[in-house]
Amino acid sequence: MVRRRSYDQYCGLAHALDVVGERWTLLIVRELMSGPKRYSDLAEALAGIGTSLLATRVRQLEAEGVLRRRLLDPPNVHVAYELTDIGRELGRAAVPLAMWGARHFTDAPRSAEESFRAEWWLVFLADSLNARQSPGLCAEYEFHVDDSVTRLRIADGHADVLSGTHDTPVDAVLHSDSATVAAVIGGRTTIADAFTAGRIQGEGDPEKLAYLLDLLNSQLRSMSGRSDGAQHRDPVATSAPDDD
Amino acid sequence: MVRRRSYDQYCGLAHALDVVGERWTLLIVRELMSGPKRYSDLAEALAGIGTSLLATRVRQLEAEGVLRRRLLDPPNVHVAYELTDIGRELGRAAVPLAMWGARHFTDAPRSAEESFRAEWWLVFLADSLNARQSPGLCAEYEFHVDDSVTRLRIADGHADVLSGTHDTPVDAVLHSDSATVAAVIGGRTTIADAFTAGRIQGEGDPEKLAYLLDLLNSQLRSMSGRSDGAQHRDPVATSAPDDD
DNA sequence: CGGCATCCATTTTGATACTG
DNA sequence: CAGTATCAAAATGGATGCCG
Numbered sequence: 001m002v003r004r005r006s007y008d009q010y011c012g013l014a015h016a017l018d019v020v021g022e023r024w025t026l027l028i029v030r031e032l033m034s035g036p037k038r039y040s041d042l043a044e045a046l047a048g049i050g051t052s053l054l055a056t057r058v059r060q061l062e063a064e065g066v067l068r069r070r071l072l073d074p075p076n077v078h079v080a081y082e083l084t085d086i087g088r089e090l091g092r093a094a095v096p097l098a099m100w101g102a103r104h105f106t107d108a109p110r111s112a113e114e115s116f117r118a119e120w121w122l123v124f125l126a127d128s129l130n131a132r133q134s135p136g137l138c139a140e141y142e143f144h145v146d147d148s149v150t151r152l153r154i155a156d157g158h159a160d161v162l163s164g165t166h167d168t169p170v171d172a173v174l175h176s177d178s179a180t181v182a183a184v185i186g187g188r189t190t191i192a193d194a195f196t197a198g199r200i201q202g203e204g205d206p207e208k209l210a211y212l213l214d215l216l217n218s219q220l221r222s223m224s225g226r227s228d229g230a231q232h233r234d235p236v237a238t239s240a241p242d243d244d
Numbered sequence: 245m246v247r248r249r250s251y252d253q254y255c256g257l258a259h260a261l262d263v264v265g266e267r268w269t270l271l272i273v274r275e276l277m278s279g280p281k282r283y284s285d286l287a288e289a290l291a292g293i294g295t296s297l298l299a300t301r302v303r304q305l306e307a308e309g310v311l312r313r314r315l316l317d318p319p320n321v322h323v324a325y326e327l328t329d330i331g332r333e334l335g336r337a338a339v340p341l342a343m344w345g346a347r348h349f350t351d352a353p354r355s356a357e358e359s360f361r362a363e364w365w366l367v368f369l370a371d372s373l374n375a376r377q378s379p380g381l382c383a384e385y386e387f388h389v390d391d392s393v394t395r396l397r398i399a400d401g402h403a404d405v406l407s408g409t410h411d412t413p414v415d416a417v418l419h420s421d422s423a424t425v426a427a428v429i430g431g432r433t434t435i436a437d438a439f440t441a442g443r444i445q446g447e448g449d450p451e452k453l454a455y456l457l458d459l460l461n462s463q464l465r466s467m468s469g470r471s472d473g474a475q476h477r478d479p480v481a482t483s484a485p486d487d488d
Numbered sequence: 489c490g491g492c493a494t495c496c497a498t499t500t501t502g503a504t505a506c507t508g
Numbered sequence: 509c510a511g512t513a514t515c516a517a518a519a520t521g522g523a524t525g526c527c528g
Contacts, residue, residue: 012350021265
């Protein structure tokens, strides 16, 4: 195998991009943020990747220590991929980038060609949702967004997104649509406004519902990341004065 | 022009990567974080990019509103590129990714092929260095790392990295090497330890020097981003129960 | 089937040369 | 200095084949 292409720069960002800068790589990490996935799950979620490239990416990520292959137990012997600690750190590091994208490039409603999964949006919120307000609380929520369903589980002061179907009962169910979710996460509207406008609807345990909305609200505020007015005061540094 | 390649996913991260996911793009943004640059500055800093690709990238970034072309004043008529507000937000959003890379992929010392610039490291710290401890203080520092020199200016409670050479006097000068800088920013050692070990040396105004080290120290602590023990409790969600 | 490897048509990228 | 033109090499995507 010919040597992997590198930027050959001694820089944290360049080294990070040497590892996860190629096409599809960060999206594979995003997929695994909602729990371990099988090869075919990944291939289905990442429409257009081409199976051979997926295999290559997964191999690279395993070699870098971002994810791990695991064989499932005998009843259903399958391969599953899951993030390592380094991989989960990477997922968290990608959150500001995702928020930046949500803030500036999701104002157009979803187009016909675009695929969509509710967990893509939830996953960036969930990881940092430490339920400091009610540490002991356990709750499970189901989100219906467009035609996609996903689940948020809060327990032990921590939140997880779970993809797929589950048998455990939920405490509350939320209904919304992709444009609304994008607007809320992108900071173009608030949960409260979307709720009163009927663009988000909730049913189930009212107390746990209120708790969730509060939690999401405060999290979104802390992730807003809007730009301040600070500018460079030095227009163009003379990088090499014309002294030839 | 044939349409740009897109992931076609309605997701913040995918949309962000549609804009800045291609090769070199984020590194161009990193370059502009230390102030406006000319075309040839970029080409020189990004060894290997090839001038035609650089021109394409710059055009794309301008079209997306990440940077802006500017013509300099008559004495020295040149083209300069500078980040817009959106571009500066992007630079800030890339910081966690850079820290992740620094933490996990810079433990090997700089290899012979790798280029290096001190501002690549400083720039990720500087933007979030709001000098809350001494709001009124103004200071200018010069960093000598390996063969690279860069400048940090603190004023109005905000820090800027300035590339290139400057005539204004400095308050203090720091000397170190790339391995030490990487270890400090990657969290593998502390500034204090590196200082006592003589791997960082400083001269100049002792008060302002102490102030800088304090500021860097507290900033690094808040950016550590180490992984906690929280795991997914649900091994593999049954994404589609075998009910065929 | 699920989990890849192989082959080939298209795109992207890298390196160099060239121009106003 | 600030790019454009050109061409070879590498990366990607699609389709298909193979094997337990």
